[in-house]
Amino acid sequence: xxxxxxxxxxxxxxxxxxxxxxxxxxxxxxxxxxxxxxxxxxxxxxxxxxxxxxxxxxxxxxxxxxxxxxxxxxxxxxxxxxxxxxxxxxxxxxxxxxxxxxxxxxxxxxxxxxxxxxxxxxxxxxxxxxxxxxxxxxxxxxxxxxxxxxxxxxxxxxxxxxxxxxxxxxxxxxxxxxxxxxxxxxxxxxxxxxxxxxxxxxxxxxxxxxxxxxxxxxxxxxxxxxxxxxxxxxxxxxxxxxxxxxxxxxxxxxxxxxxxxxxxxxxxxxxxxxxxxxxxxxxxxxxxxxxxxxx
Amino acid sequence: xxxxxxxxxxxxxxxxxxxxxxxxxxxxxxxxxxxxxxxxxxxxxxxxxxxxxxxxxxxxxxxxxxxxxxxxxxxxxxxxxxxxxxxxxxxxxxxxxxxxxxxxxxxxxxxxxxxxxxxxxxxxxxxxxxxxxxxxxxxxxxxxxxxxxxxxxxxxxxxxxxxxxxxxxxxxxxxxxxxxxxxxxxxxxxxxxxx
Numbered sequence: 001x002x003x004x005x006x007x008x009x010x011x012x013x014x015x016x017x018x019x020x021x022x023x024x025x026x027x028x029x030x031x032x033x034x035x036x037x038x039x040x041x042x043x044x045x046x047x048x049x050x051x052x053x054x055x056x057x058x059x060x061x062x063x064x065x066x067x068x069x070x071x072x073x074x075x076x077x078x079x080x081x082x083x084x085x086x087x088x089x090x091x092x093x094x095x096x097x098x099x100x101x102x103x104x105x106x107x108x109x110x111x112x113x114x115x116x117x118x119x120x121x122x123x124x125x126x127x128x129x130x131x132x133x134x135x136x137x138x139x140x141x142x143x144x145x146x147x148x149x150x151x152x153x154x155x156x157x158x159x160x161x162x163x164x165x166x167x168x169x170x171x172x173x174x175x176x177x178x179x180x181x182x183x184x185x186x187x188x189x190x191x192x193x194x195x196x197x198x199x200x201x202x203x204x205x206x207x208x209x210x211x212x213x214x215x216x217x218x219x220x221x222x223x224x225x226x227x228x229x230x231x232x233x234x235x236x237x238x239x240x241x242x243x244x245x246x247x248x249x250x251x252x253x254x255x256x257x258x259x260x261x262x263x264x265x266x267x268x269x270x271x272x273x274x275x276x277x278x279x280x281x282x283x284x285x286x287x288x289x290x291x292x293x294x295x
Numbered sequence: 296x297x298x299x300x301x302x303x304x305x306x307x308x309x310x311x312x313x314x315x316x317x318x319x320x321x322x323x324x325x326x327x328x329x330x331x332x333x334x335x336x337x338x339x340x341x342x343x344x345x346x347x348x349x350x351x352x353x354x355x356x357x358x359x360x361x362x363x364x365x366x367x368x369x370x371x372x373x374x375x376x377x378x379x380x381x382x383x384x385x386x387x388x389x390x391x392x393x394x395x396x397x398x399x400x401x402x403x404x405x406x407x408x409x410x411x412x413x414x415x416x417x418x419x420x421x422x423x424x425x426x427x428x429x430x431x432x433x434x435x436x437x438x439x440x441x442x443x444x445x446x447x448x449x450x451x452x453x454x455x456x457x458x459x460x461x462x463x464x465x466x467x468x469x470x471x472x473x474x475x476x477x478x479x480x481x482x483x484x485x486x487x488x489x490x
Contacts, residue, residue: 047392048391049372049374166333175386175391
């Protein structure tokens with residue numbers, strides 16, 4: 001059922017090109033930080049829809065609850081208090097998977113089919129094929145995936161691929177009471193975001209803008225920020241995220257070399273077997289060793 | 296486990312051979328991946344209202360099964376009702392977590408009474424609960440009903456009992472509530488929607 005509505009654009013550790021004739025609309029989630037009140041309805045809706053429940057924690061003195069993403073909390077609200085031009089600003093950012101167009105997790109993943117990118121832009125983990133190596137965590141420029149203590153597999157936001165597949169909006173988007181979360185085609189979301197930016201600029205936020213970082217090819221989760229020039233104000237949102245060069249080195253350069261090395265070892269062994277044969281012990285040596293043992 | 300030199304070489308060779316074969320594409324391919332199937336596809340959808348606050352957001356309650364005789368329905372998911380003009384599909388964090396209130400072990404599922412002087416809650420039937428409330432109301436009304444005020448003007452008041460009406464009720468239900476209670480003479484009538 002899924003494959004008709006969600007064509008796979010890319011699959012981890014797989015070089016075979018996927019079918020690509022159908023043209024799917026690219027979807028996007030827009031998080032308008034300026035209208036978010038930090039109510040966490042999205043967090044509750046996410047857990048409810050995805051059948052995950054966070055353990056009851058303790059108050060850390062701030063509103064962040066839970067304090068970080070976990071395998072059970074695929075989205076969390078991050079609250080930052082910053083002083084701008086002598087005024088306190090309470091910046092609230094919904095954190096979660098950005099669904100990069102060029103996903104670092106997928107590039108780093110060694111398990112075939114464990115991470116998929118659908119043609120509509122959603123990056124989804126397939127836990128059945130996950131081997132729990134944690135490379136996706138290293139590959140992610142936004143520090144999103146979490147490895148479960150329970151089953152050792154990686155979990156993160158799916159952008160409710162099961163809902164999107166049947167034409168519904170993700171659970172978080174639907175619940176949002178202020179309309180800070182919007183969902184639609186990437187084009188629509190960009191249009192709406194631009195309209196929001198104009199509004200924010202009129203209200204005095206000169207540096208308002210859209211966060212759709214090109215370092216990862218753009219994302220399918222975009223932010224409208226009042227301080228788009230300094231995204232790090234929003235609890236360390238990276239200003240220019242990119243996939244770690246180590247991932248490129250390991251997966252791009254070192255992988256074929258390792259294959260060649262393995263093939264060379266196999267060939268070398270065969271050559272050694274043919275030319276030298278098995279290592280045989282002569283009768284004399286065997287007798288001599290037996291005599292030594294007898295002593 | 297003791298491994299001789301010869302066995303060690305055999306293990307190495309078979310390991311290398313196996314992984315080389317897998318690398319050359321002879322490994323079993325994983326079955327085609329699929330998104331998690333949509334869990335509400337044939338669930339029963341029921342309209343209702345969030346019971347928490349006076350905003351009274353519309354909710355859609357999804358229960359398993361198609362109401363067939365032998366299938367026992369169970370609530371599996373609750374989300375906002377897009378057709379309700381109050382919330383148009385959105386919900387607050389409490390509303391978004393309604394499923395856990397429905398499933399909460401602390402939820403009161405039947406009428407209970409704590410008798411005067413007792414410190415224990417006792418389960419009673421709905422019939423008992425309603426007749427008990429009616430009896431209390433009747434006794435209170437008989438004892439405190441005011442036909443006239445101190446100036447001799449007819450007022451027909453029942454000033455000792457109050458009523459808190461639902462905020463989730465529609466106009467028609469609200470009309471009936473006021474009509475019934477005013478007929479009884481209740482003056483302290485309010486609704487949660489105003490609180």
